[in-house]
Structure formats: C-alpha cells, structure tokens
Amino acid sequence: MSKLQTAAQAIARIEDGMTIGIGGWGPRRKPMALVRELLRSDVKDLTVVAYGGADVGMLCASGKVKKVVFAFVSLDFIPLEPYFRQARQSGVIETMEIDEGMMLLGLRAAAWRIPYIPTSLGLGTDVVKVNPGLKVIDSPYDDKEWVAMPALKLDVALIHADRADERGVCQIKGPDLYMDDWFARAAETTIVSCDELVATETFAQGDEARSVHWERSQTQSVVHVPGGAHPTSCTPLYGFDVAHFKAYNASAKDGGFEGYFNQFIAGKTEEEYQQAVGGLDAIRQLSLPVY
Amino acid sequence: MTTPATDYSLAELMIVAGAEAFRNDGEVLATGIGLIPRLAASLAMKTFNAELMMTDSEAWMLSEPNPVSGRSSHEGQKQETWMGFSRIFDNVWSGKRHAMVGPTQIDRYGQANISALGGTYEQPKVQMLGVRGFPGNSINHANSFFVPAHNIRVFVDGECDMVGSIGYNPERLPKGYSLEDIDIRLVVTDLCVMDWNGPNHMLQLRSLHPGIDVEQVLANTGFEIHVPNEVPVTPAPTAQQLEIIRQLDPENWRAKQLKDNPPGDRR
Numbered sequence: 001m002s003k004l005q006t007a008a009q010a011i012a013r014i015e016d017g018m019t020i021g022i023g024g025w026g027p028r029r030k031p032m033a034l035v036r037e038l039l040r041s042d043v044k045d046l047t048v049v050a051y052g053g054a055d056v057g058m059l060c061a062s063g064k065v066k067k068v069v070f071a072f073v074s075l076d077f078i079p080l081e082p083y084f085r086q087a088r089q090s091g092v093i094e095t096m097e098i099d100e101g102m103m104l105l106g107l108r109a110a111a112w113r114i115p116y117i118p119t120s121l122g123l124g125t126d127v128v129k130v131n132p133g134l135k136v137i138d139s140p141y142d143d144k145e146w147v148a149m150p151a152l153k154l155d156v157a158l159i160h161a162d163r164a165d166e167r168g169v170c171q172i173k174g175p176d177l178y179m180d181d182w183f184a185r186a187a188e189t190t191i192v193s194c195d196e197l198v199a200t201e202t203f204a205q206g207d208e209a210r211s212v213h214w215e216r217s218q219t220q221s222v223v224h225v226p227g228g229a230h231p232t233s234c235t236p237l238y239g240f241d242v243a244h245f246k247a248y249n250a251s252a253k254d255g256g257f258e259g260y261f262n263q264f265i266a267g268k269t270e271e272e273y274q275q276a277v278g279g280l281d282a283i284r285q286l287s288l289p290v291y
Numbered sequence: 292m293t294t295p296a297t298d299y300s301l302a303e304l305m306i307v308a309g310a311e312a313f314r315n316d317g318e319v320l321a322t323g324i325g326l327i328p329r330l331a332a333s334l335a336m337k338t339f340n341a342e343l344m345m346t347d348s349e350a351w352m353l354s355e356p357n358p359v360s361g362r363s364s365h366e367g368q369k370q371e372t373w374m375g376f377s378r379i380f381d382n383v384w385s386g387k388r389h390a391m392v393g394p395t396q397i398d399r400y401g402q403a404n405i406s407a408l409g410g411t412y413e414q415p416k417v418q419m420l421g422v423r424g425f426p427g428n429s430i431n432h433a434n435s436f437f438v439p440a441h442n443i444r445v446f447v448d449g450e451c452d453m454v455g456s457i458g459y460n461p462e463r464l465p466k467g468y469s470l471e472d473i474d475i476r477l478v479v480t481d482l483c484v485m486d487w488n489g490p491n492h493m494l495q496l497r498s499l500h501p502g503i504d505v506e507q508v509l510a511n512t513g514f515e516i517h518v519p520n521e522v523p524v525t526p527a528p529t530a531q532q533l534e535i536i537r538q539l540d541p542e543n544w545r546a547k548q549l550k551d552n553p554p555g556d557r558r
Contacts, residue, residue, distance in 0.1 A: 025376065072421035080419060088407070091414030097406065099426040101380045121427040123465040124457030125402075130412050136465075144467030175350035176375040290362050291348040 002166040003222045007037040007270065010191045010221040014043050014156050017066070021107070021152070021187055022050040023159035023180035024232060026076045027240045029172075030055045031160035031193045033228035036265050036273065038064070038158075049107075049152050051100065051178065053232065054248060057083035060093060061257035067094035069152065071103055075245055077289070082252030096131055098122065098149075104179055106152030111185030118146040157187035160229045162211075162237060164194035168219030169203055173211045174235035181213040189220045195237055197224040227274055227283040239288040244277055295527035297556070301481060302327055302545040304500060304555035305437070306536055307528040308484050310335040312435040312477040313389060318342040319432070320352075320388040326359055326540075327548050328391035328437045331479075333359070333539050334532060350375045360542035383424065389433040389476070395419060396444075396451040397436060399494065399514040401458035401475040401487050403429075404451035412453070422455040429456030433474045439549055441480035441511050448513035459492035481549060483508050484525055489517030498525040502557030527555065 011034060014020060024030035035055045045066040050056050052073035059065050061083035073084040087093045098106070098121075105117040118139065122128050128136055128147060135148045159180050161170040170192050172180065184190045203209045228234075231241035231248070251260040264276050274280050309331025313321050321336065321343045323329035329348075333356035336343040345356050347365060352372035374382075382388055394403035405423060409416030428434055434456065438445055450460075457463065459470050470492055478485040478494065482503045489495030495517035496508060501524050509516070528536070536545070546552045 070421050072423045074420055085418040088415060088418035089410075091411075097421055099422060100424045101383065101427040104377065104380055119427075120430045120465075123426075123430055124454075124460070124463045124468075125422070125426045125429070126412075126454040127422060127426050130453075138466075142467065145465050175373075178376055182377075288364075290364055 003168045003220060004166040004197075005221050005223055007033055007193070007223050007225065010034065010223050011037040011041055013189055013191070013221070014038065014041070016043055017045045018155040019047040019049065019153065021154040021157040021183040022048065022055045023157065023178060023183045024053070024055070024229075025051045025178040026053040026072075026074050027245065028233050029160050029174065029178065029229050029235070030232040031158040031228065032230060032232055033225040033270050034158045034160075034191060034193050034223065035059065036270070039261065039265055049103070049154060051103070052084065053081065054245070057081040058257070060084050060087035062261065065093055067096065069096040069098070069103070071098055071100040075249070077242065078245060078249050082249050083257055086252065096133070098127055098131065102127075102147070102149050103152065104182060105149040107179060107182035107186040109149065109151035110153045111182055114151065116148040116150045119149050120146065121149070122147045152186060154183065154187035155189065157183040157190040159183060159190060159192045160234060161192050161194045162234060163196045163198050163202070164192055164219075164222045165198055165200045165202070166222055167200060168192070168216035168222055169200065169212055170194065170214070170219055171203070171208065171211045172213060177213050184214045184218040190218055191221040191223065192219050193223040193225045193228040195226050195228060195234055197222070225270055227280045228270070230274070230277065230283045233286075233288065235288055238284050239286040241277070241283070241286055293529050293531065296530050296533055297527070299528050299533060299555040300546065301500070301553040301555045302548050303528050303533060303536055304525060305479055305481065306330045306334055306545065307532050308498075308525050309391060309435070309437060309477070309479045310338070312391060312479070313343060314339055316340060316343060316389050316433070318344065318387070320344045320346070320382050322346070322388065322390040324390065324392045325437060326544055327439070328393065329359055330536060330539055330545060331391060332356075334535055337535050337539070338532065346374050356539065358538070359540050360544040380427070383427055383431050386432050388428075388431070389435070390428055391435040391437050392425070393437045393439070394445070396447050397438070397478070398447050398449065398451045398458070400450070400460035401473070401492070401494070402451050402454045402460060403436065403456045403458070404453045406453040406455050408452050415452075422453070425455035426457070429458070429473070433476050435476040436478045438478065438480040441482040441508070443511060443513040446512040446514065459487060482511065485516065493517045495519065496522050498523045500525045500557070501527070501555065
C-alpha cells in the first residue's frame with residue numbers, strides 16, 4: 001500500500017477546527033513545507049500543539065489559529081518568536097500554557113488511549129490557575145494532590161523525517177527525535193514529509209532500522225519534499241538557516257507577515273520557495289549549530 | 292595555585308561563585324542555562340565535584356564538559372550516554388538534577404517567571420518564552436538562579452506576573468507538601484550571592500561582591516531580605532580556577548555577557 005501523496009493532497013485532510021500537532025523542537029526539524037502548504041490553504045480555527053518555533057508563529061500570523069497548546073515558542077538563537085509574540089500581545093489567541101514535560105505526558109496519554117496521566121508538574125504554579133480545564137485530583141494511593149494531565153488527542157500530526165518509504169516507514173537519523181514518536185502516536189492521522197524517499201530494502205541494511213522510531217501503522221501519509229524542513233534544521237542533512245530566520249524576525253517590524261508571506265509562500269510551489277531562498281543545494285550546505 | 296587572583300572580571304567572579312552551588316551535589320545532572328551558568332557548572336565538574344553529569348546541550352551526556360567557545364563541530368566530544376530531550380524529562384522526574392536558570396522575575400517566595408510580563412494573562416504586555424520546563428524542574432529537583440543585572444524589575448515587589456516555578460509560598464503549597472520539599476539553592480547576581488535559608492525561607496544575603504555594600508543590594512531588591520550580622524566578601528577566583536575557565540572558554544565569550552565587562556573587584 002502506497003501512502004505517497006503531494007503536500008496539497010495531504011494537507012487537504014485538515015479541516016476547520018481540528019487539533020494539529022507539529023513535531024520538531026523550536027528551530028529544529030519542523031515540517032515547514034507542510035506548514036507552508038497549510039498557510040496556502042483556507043483552513044482556520046486550528047488548535048496547535050507544539051514545541052513551538054516559526055511553525056506556530058507563521059500559523060498565528062496568518063490567522064489560522066484559535067488556540068495554542070505550548071510550553072514555549074522560540075527560535076532559540078532568537079529567543080522570542082516575533083509573530084507568536086504579536087498574537088499573544090494582541091490577545092487574539094486562546095492558550096493552554098503547560099510545562100514541556102506535561103506536553104509529553106499529554107501526548108503519551110493520547111497515544112496510550114487513557115484520559116490523563118497524574119503528575120506533580122505544574123503544582124504550586126500559575127499553570128494550574130490559568131488553565132481552568134486542567135484538573136488537580138486526589139490519589140487513591142497517597143495523601144498528595146496531583147495534576148491530571150489530560151490526553152492531548154490530535155486529529156492530525158505533521159512531522160518531518162530524514163527518510164521514509166512509501167509504506168510509511170520513517171527514519172530519523174539525527175541525534176534527537178524530540179517527541180516526534182509521541183506526536184505520531186497521539187494523532188488520528190499522521191502526515192510525514194521526508195527529505196529522501198527510499199526503497200523498503202534500505203531499512204534492511206546494517207542497523208538502519210534502529211533509527212525508525214514508530215511503526216508504519218502510525219503514519220497515514222508520506223510526502224516527499226527534499227529540504228522540506230527549511231528554514232529549520234534536519235540534522236545530519238542540514239542545519240537551520242540563521243540568515244533566513246533573522247530576515248523573518250526582522251519582517252515582523254518591517255512589512256509584517258503579509259510581506260514575508262507574499263515574498264516566499266503565496267502562490268509559490270515548494271520548488272519556487274526554495275529558489276527564493278537560494279536553492280536546494282544551498283539548503284543542503286547549511287551548517288549545523290554547535291553550542 | 293590556590294592564591295586568590297587580583298585581576299579578574301565580574302563574569303569570572305560570578306562563574307566561581309556559581310560553581311559553589313554544585314559543590315556538594317554528588318552525581319546529578321548539572322544544567323547551566325546561559326553562558327555564565329554553564330561555565331559555573333563546568334568549573335565545578337572540572338574541580339571539586341567530578342561526579343557531576345553534563346550534556347552537550349543537544350543529545351548526549353558527556354564525561355568531560357565541552358568548551359563553551361572555540362568549537363565548530365561535535366566531533367571528539369566525550370560522549371557517554373544518549374540524552375535526547377525525552378530522556379532529559381526522565382532525569383528531571385528522577386530528581387537527580389540541579390539547574391541554574393536565569394529568570395526574568397523572581398519574587399520573595401523564590402517563585403520565578405520567564406513566561407510573560409504585565410497586562411492580563413489573556414493579553415500580556417510582553418510575551419516572553421512561556422513557562423518552558425520551570426514548573427516541572429522546580430517541583431522535582433534543585434534549582435539555583437543567575438541574575439546578570441540585580442534590580443527591582445527582577446526582584447519584584449509582590450508575586451511574579453506569571454508564576455512559572457513553585458517556591459516557598461504557603462498559599463500555593465500543594466496538598467501533602469511541606470515547604471521543605473521545595474529546593475531552591477543559590478542566587479548569584481552581579482552584586483552578591485544569596486540563598487533561601489533566612490527565617491521562614493526568606494531570601495538572605497550570603498556574600499557581597501568586592502566593592503558592593505548592603506545598601507546597594509537592598510535598594511535594588513523589591514522585597515525585604517534577611518541580612519545576617521556578618522556578611523563576608525565573595526571569594527575571589529584562584530589562579531587555578533581562572534586557568535580552567537580560560538580552557539573552557541578560549542575565545543573569552545564570558546567578556547560579552549555583562550554590560551561593559553566590569554572588573555570583579557569594584558573597590
């Protein structure tokens with residue numbers, strides 16, 4: 001069974017009001033080509049769950065977001081995401097602000113098909129005050145109270161992987177897969193873009209299968225987009241595009257998102273986008289960050 | 292080599308003072324967020340607490356801390372354990388970690404904020420990062436604070452605008468917890484070193500950096516702190532410590548961390 005689709009076909013699965021999870025972390029291995037396709041669509045009123053970076057900022061700036069479930073939204077080397085910041089400061093989005101680990105627990109609860117996971121995370125802080133939907137419960141086993149982190153059920157997860165076959169076997173060879181396996185498991189429908197489309201035989205070689213972190217039954221759609229994480233990184237294939245992020249950040253003060261969107265995304269194919277940012281070869285030359 | 296140096300920067304003094312936070316930690320993951328805290332934890336690991344664990348800030352645990360400057364790749368680093376972000380949470384929830392973090396606001400209870408400032412929660416005046424890992428860190432393991440500019444905008448009167456980490460606040464204490472379950476250690480600022488061991492976990496002055504007096508600290512702190520009768524001067528770095536700091540930061544990025552890179556001794 002082939003799960004291969006174009007980005008437009010895959011993104012057509014997303015409907016108004018859905019909850020979508022986005023893999024990656026800040027400026028790292030975000031499914032940006034899928035996000036760009038979503039930006040070109042007329043979908044709206046989304047709830048977005050993410051360890052957020054420009055993916056969340058762009059979706060907020062384009063008016064597609066009703067609610068953000070987040071622990072942070074950051075470009076890391078540029079600490080504050082400019083368009084998320086604007087959205088929050090203008091009061092136009094609803095939020096569920098939780099600890100990074102609470103998000104992981106919420107995804108796990110959804111993946112495991114249980115309603116919540118008890119945790120100490122958030123106790124004693126404003127996290128339990130600003131999220132009225134978040135319940136604090138007694139334990140049947142001790143005298144303490146616990147936060148009942150609810151399952152973060154996703155209608156759709158968007159993930160970028162290094163490699164995939166058309167059956168949905170996805171490989172991430174970078175040193176960290178972040179929480180992508182849990183995003184895939186928490187979602188009804190998981191759409192994976194990949195830098196390289198490979199034959200199933202690839203995974204039979206050496207220890208290649210060790211870098212496959214979820215079963216193909218968790219992947220419903222495979223989209224082949226070389227360089228599809230740009231401007232975020234896809235270690236070890238390429239680093240993130242510092243110059244592009246700086247220009248993106250500056251656009252918030254000069255021209256706004258409409259200017260950025262018109263320059264890079266509106267009416268463009270992914271190939272045209274890549275030409276506008278220097279081409280696929282240039283993306284592949286981006287060096288990896290070292291801290 | 293243990294002779295106190297006479298020529299050192301304030302950044303170096305704060306690195307050495309910050310390292311003290313990790314001295315008696317034993318085998319825990321030391322995480323310094325930001326260049327000076329990272330150098331503080333690295334110095335502790337290289338000198339008086341070799342048991343400490345540290346990551347490369349990416350996905351690996353190291354047996355030797357990486358230099359903070361002068362590297363262009365991860366090649367050759369002393370990896371010992373895979374430590375992706377999901378495993379960081381396993382470590383956090385085990386309690387075997389001590390983080391030194393730089394909050395934007397700290398209140399009298401040791402509660403801290405990096406999320407948002409002013410306005411309302413629904414529409415903050417300034418959106419910052421979000422609570423990140425502060426809630427989970429603060430209820431699971433030791434935390435110390437690094438404050439590069441000690442002033443009343445950081446040490447706020449009243450509670451933090453968004454309380455992201457649990458502190459010594461009886462009003463917010465969860466059921467089944469005591470204040471002794473909260474573990475906030477040192478506060479290292481550009482003026483002094485403090486801890487939370489004053490009466491009823493009040494913030495108290497522990498040492499003053501050379502050339503700083505008590506009045507400067509009080510005037511720049513938005514709430515009452517405990518001042519013991521005798522407040523020592525923060526010990527100067529030793530020649531050995533300065534040499535190790537130079538090895539950990541060969542390109543002297545520490546000189547760019549504090550405005551105008553002041554000297555450590557301001558007498």
